[in-house]
Amino acid sequence: MPRPPAPLSAATTLATAGRDRETFEFVNPPIVRGSTVLHASVADMKARIAARNAGADEPITYGIYGGPTHQAFYDALNALEGGHRSWALPSGLTACVIAIQAFVKSGDHVLVPDSVYWPVRRYCRDTLARFGVTTTFYDPTIGAGIEALFTPTTRVLWLEAPGSHTFEMQDVPLLAQIARAKGAISAIDNTWATPLYFQPLKHGVDISVHAATKYIGGHSDLLMGTVTSNERAWPPLREALHNYGLTTSPDDCALALRGLRSMGVRLAQHRANADALIAWFQQQPEVARVLYPALPEDPGHALWQRDFSGACGLFGVALKKGVAEAALHALIDGLQLFGRGYSWGGFESLLIQSFPERTVTPPIHDGLLFRVHAGLEDPADLIADLELGFARLRAVR
Numbered sequence: 578m579p580r581p582p583a584p585l586s587a588a589t590t591l592a593t594a595g596r597d598r599e600t601f602e603f604v605n606p607p608i609v610r611g612s613t614v615l616h617a618s619v620a621d622m623k624a625r626i627a628a629r630n631a632g633a634d635e636p637i638t639y640g641i642y643g644g645p646t647h648q649a650f651y652d653a654l655n656a657l658e659g660g661h662r663s664w665a666l667p668s669g670l671t672a673c674v675i676a677i678q679a680f681v682k683s684g685d686h687v688l689v690p691d692s693v694y695w696p697v698r699r700y701c702r703d704t705l706a707r708f709g710v711t712t713t714f715y716d717p718t719i720g721a722g723i724e725a726l727f728t729p730t731t732r733v734l735w736l737e738a739p740g741s742h743t744f745e746m747q748d749v750p751l752l753a754q755i756a757r758a759k760g761a762i763s764a765i766d767n768t769w770a771t772p773l774y775f776q777p778l779k780h781g782v783d784i785s786v787h788a789a790t791k792y793i794g795g796h797s798d799l800l801m802g803t804v805t806s807n808e809r810a811w812p813p814l815r816e817a818l819h820n821y822g823l824t825t826s827p828d829d830c831a832l833a834l835r836g837l838r839s840m841g842v843r844l845a846q847h848r849a850n851a852d853a854l855i856a857w858f859q860q861q862p863e864v865a866r867v868l869y870p871a872l873p874e875d876p877g878h879a880l881w882q883r884d885f886s887g888a889c890g891l892f893g894v895a896l897k898k899g900v901a902e903a904a905l906h907a908l909i910d911g912l913q914l915f916g917r918g919y920s921w922g923g924f925e926s927l928l929i930q931s932f933p934e935r936t937v938t939p940p941i942h943d944g945l946l947f948r949v950h951a952g953l954e955d956p957a958d959l960i961a962d963l964e965l966g967f968a969r970l971r972a973v974r
């Protein structure tokens with residue numbers, strides 16, 4: 578597809594990226610299912626492997642390494658994130674785990690924020706530990722203090738901003754710069770911001786990870802993770818991806834690519850609906866505060882404003898101390914439009930209680946917490962559902 582000269586705006590990139598390799602006249606890349614790839618000759622087989630080993634783009638040699646549908650999706654991610662190479666994995670969790678695993682060996686050490694997506698904590702605690710890799714959890718708002726936590730064997734600084742369920746922002750450029758000075762790799766779970774609202778590689782981070790399950794898929798019908806790497810981190814990351822045989826179906830890549838096309842307009846509406854819900858929550862006497870870095874009063878607002886270009890529809894609500902757990906359950910259990918379910922980023926609204934685990938920092942709040950995903954329903958209908966919910970909550974008190 579012929580292209581006007583760069584730079585393109587993010588919205589245009591969402592509509593055009595990954596369409597350079599088209600060999601057919603359809604708008605979208607073909608969904609090419611396949612394991613075996615036929616080569617013209619032994620020399621051709623050797624040449625493709627040699628090109629890969631010399632650092633060329635992943636050649637099409639065998640289905641496990643991806644085909645044209647994968648490449649179109651990877652091209653789009655690279656364009657959005659400013660990445661060297663991208664890869665899709667079976668889940669967001671696999672993407673997080675492999676971005677750590679690729680850089681450690683027995684005796685090594687990793688740094689992980691106390692606000693991390695919980696299954697990553699479990700992986701560090703149970704699996705990494707079994708392989709002799711130690712983890713130090715750190716205060717996500719530690720800033721320059723992170724320097725003192727590096728040891729001679731620290732290989733990975735893991736980041737996540739904002740934090741899962743608690744929404745602390747991190748000074749990503751500063752942390753990435755310190756990791757680099759210490760000879761470690763920095764990698765970030767960038768799921769909340771999506772590739773549209775934050776480009777970590779442009780701020781010095783080596784690897785950006787997404788649960789594409791969330792806004793990239795956008796319809797609660799896809800499980801996928803992605804890694805996007807700069808040039809320096811790619812060789813070890815590629816080795817891990819190849820050696821663990823991590824692959825995804827072309828059908829899933831086509832769904833993810835289709836999700837990207839509408840992600841910008843969906844996110845704008847998720848944000849608008851989140852704003853409407855947040856304004857309503859802030860008027861409720863039982864609400865202590867809303868956790869959402871886009872709010873001017875949020876402790877992470879300055880960092881969010883400096884580094885991010887938008888906010889999604891996911892936020893937390895902290896209830897005042899004294900609200901009984903049974904009252905919160907009465908609120909949640911009777912909701913009609915908000916689903917009670919894991920994950921987020923689909924078209925539908927969700928609301929679940931939060932139980933953030935902390936091992937090195939105090940709990941962020943001394944009352945109950947819940948997490949809201951503002952979907953694409955009419956916010957007036959959502960607020961009517963919440964009004965009934967808060968009436969149930971008050972009835973229990």
Ligand SMILES: *Cc1c(COP(=O)(O)O)cnc(C)c1O
Pocket residue numbers: 667668669670671673694741766768769788789790791800801802920
């Ligand atoms: C959901 C989520 C993941 C994991 O994604 P799955 O595809 O569900 O494995 C990772 N990180 C964050 C921040 C998430 O919210």
